[in-house]
Amino acid sequence: MYSVPAASLLRFARRDIGLAAMNKSWSPEIEAFRREVRDFIRTHLPDDIRCQVAEERMDLPREDLIRWHKILHEQGGWGCPGWPVEHGGPGWNFEQQYVFERELALNDAPRLMIYGVGMLGPTLMEFGSDEQKRRFLPPILRGDVYWCQGFSEPNAGSDLAALKCRADRDGDDYIVNGSKIWTSDAHHADWIFGLYRTASDGKKQHGITFLLIDLDSPGITLRPLLMFEGTHEVNQVFFDNVRVPVTHRVGEEHRGWTYAKYLLGLERFGTAEISRSMASLGRLKTLVAEIAADAGGAYYRDAAANVEIELRALELTERRLLFGPGGPDAMGPEASMLKVRGTELQQCILELTMEAMGPAGQIDRPRDAQPGSNRTQLEQAGRNYFNYRKTSIYSGSNEIQKNIIAKAVLGL
Amino acid sequence: MNFQFSDEQTLIRDSISRFLADEYAFDRRLTLTADGLGYSDVHWQQFAELGWLALPFAEQYGGLDATPVETMIIMEQFGRGLMVSPYLSTIVFAGQLLANAGSEEQCETILPDVITGDRLLACAYAEPQSRRALSGVSTRAERDGDIFVINGDKSLAIYAECAHTLIVSARTSGVDHDAHGVSLFLVDTPTAGISMTHHRTHDGSRASDITLHNVTVSADKLIGELDNGLPALDFAIDVATAAVCAEASGAMWAVYEQTLAYLKTREQFGQTLGSLQALQHRLVDVYTSCELAQSAALDATLHLGADPAARRRAVSAAKVTIANHGKTVGQEGVQLHGGVGMTMELPIGHYLKRLTAINAAFGDANYHLRRYQNP
Incomplete structure (x- = not known):
């Protein structure tokens, strides 16, 4: 009944306000953890790697990603922040993982080696056999084996369950034929996990099998797919009678x-890239602060402030x-909403950055200019704008x- | 980190929601806003009995010592229900300005009557030439022994029409746009020398232009320090701004829910509108805007106790977010309803009117975008 006066409710509420009060702040323990993580990153992240990340590059060389992963690993399994202690991870709670990801981004550390660390590892912990856990988890933890993901196919993009790449049973093996496309980092990777068609009767979601495949297996070829601005991040992977032991089937x-x-459900906040956008926005603000009033300075500062405000609302x-x-x-x-809005804002920041650079934003600089200088994403503003359309x-x-x-959510 | 309402906060929210459903159905609102003061005295007395008028005030005056989160909760519900009343002007704005800046004696004299619903307050701070600058005060208060004599014009003071006491900002030193030299006074109405022109606003509310001609108040009506009224006024406006952000958030959620319900039932070409992907995606955008607006209102609310720069940044960010998304949501609500969305008897257009009024209140998006950069 609405006739319960607010007075009696609040007198009750005040007794335990310490427990019930809303609180936007992190606990002192988490803040101390943040400082520890931040200090570590700032003192241990190699400058040549930091510069590439500050340029907004997503196509870091394999050696650099592994070098950084191993530095984190040495610190107590930090390369696998979501992993429990029993598998060699730091056993952090969710708040710690959240803060860790934020600090990585704000300090221009590379994104984690997500396919092994964030995706396959936890999936094996849940569904893998003991033998699979024993064999595959430690190399991911140490950064010794680089994984990529084989999901999309030429005719199975948004409609993923329409995939056709076949795995036919032959004794103790599957024989895989077909191709996977948009395979990020396949040219860096040692192994690929993915989905293969083992039956085509009934619902299309049925008859799909999850396999782990060594990319050195005979019958596998790679075709690089260059993005229109020139980076090599994705590939098409062809399978021609590739033999995969049944023991490499998950579940x-x-x-x-x-x-x-x-x-895919493990990815709760990654694809929104809010932390990365915060770092990019910091660079944009530095850029627009110097634009003179008669060169559109007020417009760009207002635009940057507006996107900062939008990002703030999304972050909260x-x-x-x-x-x-x-x-x-x-x-x-709701994670889908964060992804949509997060990528919209990320693209907006990089577009503004390019525009604010003026004509210099149109220079297509050589990709392999010496790292280690104080280059930032400003040097690659046009390329980043194009690249992040992805x-x-x-x-x-x-x-x-x-x-x-x-x-x-809407029930439509 | 904790973003959960307590059980008690949930109970307050639910009780307001039930009140609005039972006592403030949309046709009742249409009748009430059509004439008079736009709201019901009976409702105001019920607000008092339910303790809502007591929420933000100190226990010593009969208040409940509630936090800004409770004000956010009540304003969200008022937004959902399109409630028109002097709650914002009396309780949230002028009431808390007095509670924060007034002397114990002033609070003792006024607040108990406010809490029982017997006294209404309003704040007269904006001036025709001031635009949005708080320091744009050319109304003057000249000291003459134990009294001040006030002369000047105030514009669009919300619900001044029925207020028993006004809080008036007036310059006691310096010139227009000096931050220093502005003082705040309690002015009872009616008082000799005050004349008002009352306006109905598009959202069904009331606002008045006020002329003060040789209005005299005794020196004990000065609120806080002489010449140093702006910081308290600035804070009170932020409190009120956070409250209208919460109200907007509630209004936006109502637009979303009503539009969703409409798309699920309205059939054309033999199918529900909600089965059309073009419309689904637009409503997903509306939903996203509602989530962002709710976050913005919470952001502002939880920063009201922060240091002034952090508070101003959070409140201005929220007001910009509300402006960006509230306008879109209000317009999409009308558009997705089609012709029926344009009619007087459907709430949907009235939400657009209230969201539009909120965007214009306490500084528009442009003002707050600038204040955000220089808090």
Whole structure:
């Protein structure tokens, strides 16, 4: 009844206000953890790697990613921040993982080696056999084996379950034929995990099997796919009678879709890249602060402030969803909203950066200019603007994300 | 880090929500806003009985010592229900300005009556020439022994029409746009020398232009320090701004829910509108805007106790977010309803009117975008 006066409610509330009060701040323990992580990154991140990240590059050389991973690993499994202690990870709680990711981004450290660390590792912990855990997890932890992901196919993009790359059973092996496309980092990787068609009767989500494949296997060829601004990040991977031992199947045959959904659901805040955008925005603000008033300075400063405000609202939305009722596990299809809005803002920041550079933003600088100088993304503003058009397409295009929200949140 | 409402906060929210459903159905609102003061005295008395008028005030005056989060909760619900009342002007704005800056004696005299619903307050701070600058005060208060004599014009003071006491900003030293030299006074109405022109605003509310001609108040009506009224006024405006951000957030969620319900039921070409992807995606954008606006309102609310620069940045950021997204949501609500969205008897257009009024209140997006950069 509304006739319960607020007075009686509040007198009750004040008794335990310390417990019930909303609080936007981190605990002193988390703040101390943040300082520890920040200090470590600032003192241990090699400058040549930092410069590449500050340029907004996503196509770091394999050796650099592994070098940084090993530095983190030496610190107590920090290369795998979400892993429990029993598998060699730091055993951090979710708040610690969240803060760690933020500090990596704000201090221009590379993104984690996500396919092994963030995706396959936890999936094996959940569904892998003991033998698979024993064999595959330690090399991921140490950074000795580089993984990539084989999901999309030429005719299975947004409609992933329409995939056709076949795995036919032959004794103790599967024989794989077909191709995977948009495979990020396949040219760096040692192994590929992915989804293969083992049956084509019934629902298309049925008959998909999750396999782990050594990229050195006979019958595998790679075709690099250059993005239109010139970077090599993705590939097409061809499988021609590739033999894969049945022991490299994760879980049950035909049930790979379930494991893939679990794997994709692990990504709660990564694809929104809010932390990365905060770092990019910092660089944009430095740039626009110096633009003279008669060169459009006020316009660019207002535009940068506006996107900063929008990012602030999104960042708080992310925290509200992660640290609200139910905690991070309650985050469901709302993650799609963060991805859509996060990539919109990320693209907006890089577009503004290029525009604010003026004509200099149009220079296509050589990719392999010496790292170690104080180059930032400003040197590559045009390339970054073009390159990051991918973010609203990958990991489920923003249109697919909106379909998901419409169905799962709006009930349409 | 904790973004959960306590059980008690949830109970308050639910009780306001039920009140609005039972006592403030949309046709009742249409009748009430059509004439008179635009709201019901009976409702105001119910607000008092339910303790809502007591929420933000100290216990010694009969208040409940509630936090800004409770004000956010009530304003969100008022936004959802399109409530028109002097709650913002009396309780949130002028009431808390007095509570924060007034003397114990002034609070003792006024606040208990406010809490019982017997006294209404309003704040008269904007002036025709001031635009949005708080220091744009050319109304003057000249000291004459134990009294001040006030002369000047104030514009669009929300619900001054029914206020028993006004808080008036006036210059006691310096010139227009000096930050120093502005003082705040309690002025009871009616008082000799005050004349008002009342306006109905598009959102069904009321606002008045006020002329003060040789209005005399005794020196004990000065609120706080002489010449140093702006910091308290600035704070009170931020409190009120955070409150209208929360109200906007509630209004936006209502637009989203009503539009969603409409798309699920309205059929054309043999299918519901909600089955059309073009419309689904637009409503997903509306939903996203609602989440962002809710975050912005919370951001502002949780920063009201921060240091002034952090508080101003958070409140201005929130006001910009509300402006960016509130306008879109309001317009999309009307558009997605089609012709029926243009009609008087449907709430949807009235949400657009209230969201538009909120964007214009306490500094528009342009003002707050600049203040955000120089807090």
